[in-house]
Amino acid sequence: MTPSGRVAAAIALLVELEAQCFAPDARRRPADAVASDFFRARRFIGGGDRRAVSELGWGVVRQRLRLDWHIARIGLVPTPRLLVIAYLLLVERRPRQEAEALFDDTHFGPAALDAVERRAAAALAGRALVDPAMPEGPRLNLPDWVLPGFATRFGARLAEEAAALEGEAPLDLRANLLKTDLAAAAVALAAEGIEAQATPFSPWGLRLPSRRPVTGAKAYRDGLVEVQDEGSQLIALLADARPGMRVADYCAGAAGKTLAMAATMGNRGKITACDTSAVRLEGAGKRLRRAGVDNAERHLLEPGDRWAKRRGGTFDRVLVDAPCTGTGTWRRNPDARLRTRIEDLQELTAVQHDILRRAAELVRPGGRLIYATCSLLPQENEEQMARFLALDARFAPVPFDRLWPALRPGVPAPCEGPWLALSPAAQGTDGFFCAVLERAS
Template sequence: MTPSGRIQAAADLLAAVAEEARRPADAIANDFFRARRYIGGGDRRAVSELAWGAIRQKLRLDWHLARLGVQPSARLLLIAHLVLVERWTPQKLAGHYTGDRFAPAALDRAEIELVRRLAAARLLDEAMPEGIRLNLPDWALPGLKERFGDRLAEETAAMEGAAPLDLRANLLRTSRDEARQALAAEGIAAQPTPLSPWGLRVEDRKPVSATDAFRGGLVEVQDEGSQLIALLADARPGMRVADYCAGAAGKTLAMAAAMGNRGHIVACDVSAPRLEGAGKRLRRAGVDNAERHLLQPGDKWRKRRGRSFDRVLVDAPCTGSGTWRRNPDARMRTGAQDLAELSAKQAEILEDASELVRPGGRLVYATCSLLPEEDEMQVARFLERHADFVVCPVPGLWAGLRPEVDAPDPAPMLALSPARHGTDGFFVAVMERRP
């Protein structure tokens, strides 16, 4: 594709995302490129980077367009991105907006004037409201202020960067060093992650899924923070473990490997398609101590198995605010109403899952959210209702699991963040049912 053709394709992708505002942008992009197989791998990456760059800065770009009295559109959003973020000159922009075959339509008079005024501006403007300046939606600002305090600007800046590609070595098939060597033999350089004993970090966005190491189940794609949740669950050989919101079973896989395929683990979810995908991953990884269970209304499975599990992991559905650097469109797809509904759902799931924990067993509550309403406050409300549960401070657990590495944080409950830890934003609390 020509550079102009890439710009037009990026505008088309942005338009597709805008048409389905409640659907994740990465799913829309998959459909978009599947329908345009003539776009090669290099062009796909270039188009995606343009579109995702505009989505990442959409709150600020919309503010600039609104200030100039312009109704935002996919075309104008991309123009604003090229001028304000990429710092294209009006002359360079006009050289690509030519109306030639595959190129965007030529700029009209109003657009030429808009470009002129945007070129005189800067992306960050003193007149911006605090949330826009920090690139945060208003509904999330109070919670993130409470979380980070005077580190808020540093953390929000980290959320705007690209996330690294983290892998987890599958100890059922290999060691971390052997997995690293296998990747290197296929031209992919990876370094051990600093916190997870299983993790490998690939700095460049390489096609890992096309490697023999991936297809052979030696590695799985999993953010280091997600790996630490599985680590702190401390699932051991011979235990009975439930992954209550398993999804595609990323943490099920990690815990099964920690258990050495000994004991029993149940991956539960309310979505049959997600569990079907989990089955494929379990087979590739060589996991044979796991079963899948579809949770349904009126299901008596939980009641029949009450107080019988050593570990119950609840990776609860949440706003995903900790993954905004990976999913920048989620800032706009989620709102205050979603937060309220998800908080209620999290409390319900915690209640249900806690019934499975045996006396002396542990309930591990985790989210990929940075908002206290979904994290510490949720745990506090649960503990108020359940005097038979007590928090196990993470630093003490960490000392038994990773004595050679300092704990990521001294707090009793662990909150990981992009700026401090280099991971996605994750929260985890470990609670034990009193014997």
């Protein structure tokens, strides 16, 4: 593809993303699913061109809040074409003449700029992406609705944490203890030219210095390693699922934490992966088989289902990896900061409380309830815990600073305080929260 052809394809991708993800009446599909469909329908776009088109399209998505501000400041409404022009001028810092030349009106290139677009290019050329006149939201590249919660969580470190959320997330792997150990997994990866270093906190974690397509590697196909952020691994560590226990992963999804807990159980005992999505549980089954897990079963939670009532008070560990806003994963999912709204937060906090209440009934006396999110917002984390504990006197916190030395003796704790609270700037992981509660005997 020519450079102008790549620009045209990026504009077409942004048109699809706007229609399906970001417009007020959009279905708000995840952008990676929309992009996958887009490129599947255009198989003529080769690998190098696909990367270039993706980088331009995703670059616009990552900087959309700032680009919108610049475009609004010159009195225009953002369109995919204007967003690309603004990105070329403000982010890539291209000279105006060079950026305008990419709109060359050729067969495969985008139409030439019209008079309004040319005036916009003239107004934007030479400006700084981060303008001193910007309000806090676009300056930090954060939607306004998260600012109060982020300010409560981070205080004076807000700007540092916001900048970290713009960075590229690392690729972390978890060595599958059912088939290997950390050192052997690293050797197996190295034999395929994939160098990895042990993560600082997880006893099973390996971090790649740059993103690599590892799913085609033999070590992955053979189930020696799984893709899992170190923060997610630490939640499984805090669950402290041991051989012989009965464990429920109540919001299992694709079963990442089920896999990790099955490994700490040594395939002994019983773990039940629950979810409301049959599709997710089907995907979980494939991962469980590849990992060699044979102490796990899957259960589809449906309306009117009496499974939980029949098994009330019988589980040693119940993990609630609750549905949340996912603010801690915005490095990986930059579209989520555009798709997610204050109404979603309000709905999710109600859902989280309801799930906690139902999951708590599964915990046996003396057992533990583990609550986790990939959110950085206090409303979904500390405030959710305070609300639950105020209403259910059977449970009491097991402080993180007491748990960590027993689980990782000699390893400095990743954070201080009663809960596990991780963030990209502070620990280099995705943003996670985890609380461990114990039911009175």
